[in-house]
Amino acid sequence: MSCAVLLAQTGRAPHVIDQVPAPVDVSEVLRYLGYPVSVEPGAHLQDILEDWVLEAGRRACPRAIYLVLPVSQLRPRSLRLQAATGEVEFHGAVGEFLGASECIAAFVATAGPGVERLASELMEQGDNLAAMIVNAVGAERAEAAEAMVIEQLREQAMKCDFAPTLPYSPGYCGMALTEQRTLFGLFDGCDVGVTLTDSCLMRPLKSVSGLIGLGPVERVQAFGSPCERCELYSCAMRR
Ligand code: SF4
Numbered sequence: 001m002s003c004a005v006l007l008a009q010t011g012r013a014p015h016v017i018d019q020v021p022a023p024v025d026v027s028e029v030l031r032y033l034g035y036p037v038s039v040e041p042g043a044h045l046q047d048i049l050e051d052w053v054l055e056a057g058r059r060a061c062p063r064a065i066y067l068v069l070p071v072s073q074l075r076p077r078s079l080r081l082q083a084a085t086g087e088v089e090f091h092g093a094v095g096e097f098l099g100a101s102e103c104i105a106a107f108v109a110t111a112g113p114g115v116e117r118l119a120s121e122l123m124e125q126g127d128n129l130a131a132m133i134v135n136a137v138g139a140e141r142a143e144a145a146e147a148m149v150i151e152q153l154r155e156q157a158m159k160c161d162f163a164p165t166l167p168y169s170p171g172y173c174g175m176a177l178t179e180q181r182t183l184f185g186l187f188d189g190c191d192v193g194v195t196l197t198d199s200c201l202m203r204p205l206k207s208v209s210g211l212i213g214l215g216p217v218e219r220v221q222a223f224g225s226p227c228e229r230c231e232l233y234s235c236a237m238r239r
Contacts, residue, residue: 003070003102005160006214010068012084014190017109017152020062020144024053024137032136052130056137061112062145065192066153068105068214074098079211081106081186088182090211092175093226097168100223101213105164106186107149110194110207111141138206146208153212163220166239169210170200173226173237177201183209 026049027037035041041049072087073080076095080087081104098104115138122131146167153164171177180200184192194207202209213220227238 003162003214006103006157006162007068007070009156009159012067012069014065014067014187015152017064017066017145017148020141020148022144022147024057024060024140025144026053028140028143029053029133029136032139033132048129049133052133053137056115056118056134057141059112059114059118059134060137060141061114062110062141063112063193064107064109064145064149065187065190066105066107066149066212067186068103068153068156069186070103071101074101079104083186085188088186090175090179090182092168092170092179093173094168094175094211096226096229097173098165098211098213100215100219101165102162102216103214105149105153105212105214106183106210107146107167107212108184108187108192108194108202108207108209109142109145109149110202110204111138111145112193113204115141115206116204135206138204142206142208146210150212153214157214161217162214163217165213165215165220165223166225167208167210167212169208173230180209183211 069081069083072082077091079090079094115134119131119134150164157163170179170183177200180196184196195203197203225239
């Protein structure tokens with residue numbers, strides 16, 4: 001099987017996900033709040049948590065957009081994709097993260113603006129704990145939208161014996177944050193629901209973007225996670 005078969009299924013046009021049916025995962029919210037897995041929050045915090053998880057979940061509007069493009073050249077530190085408007089090039093440790101890929105999915109996923117607005121209102125009112133919980137729900141909702149992108153890609157990829165790699169995002173592990181401009185450029189003219197500031201931060205802040213490689217299952221499995229080869233043992237993002 002080849003990338004062409006996968007592209008025949010996905011097409012090269014952007015796909016939009018505007019429904020994330022999975023409910024808020026409270027254990028993820030606790031993780032974002034810095035709670036160790038083994039520690040249960042006390043009864044008082046549990047009540048506050050329940051209220052604000054519910055409210056933030058209502059205000060969230062998670063969505064995602066992604067597109068799949070063929071790789072025209074993949075080197076240890078550079079990646080060229082065949083986009084609709086011509087070739088685009090990414091720089092960073094792409095060989096380490098996406099080395100097994102024949103196609104690449106670029107994506108942007110967000111919790112939507114409502115959660116951030118609620119967190120700002122709470123901060124202005126001096127309710128820092130509620131604002132932290134709401135922000136943690138925002139991070140969880142953006143991740144839930146990203147998880148749906150991965151799931152859809154996995155389903156499409158499976159049909160031609162391909163599998164997705166781990167996501168690789170600008171601003172992490174050797175890819176400069178400024179690579180966001182190239183990534184967002186791929187969606188030029190599309191309503192992504194997220195904008196980039198001059199300093200390449202995403203608005204809403206509770207958003208994630210990145211590249212996901214797609215390659216033959218056995219190559220992706222043999223390639224494994226770049227974290228297995230990384231010597232930054234203290235890294236909290238290890239996967
Ligand atoms: S361990 Fe951390 S720094 Fe190393 S590759 Fe994984 S996420 Fe990146």
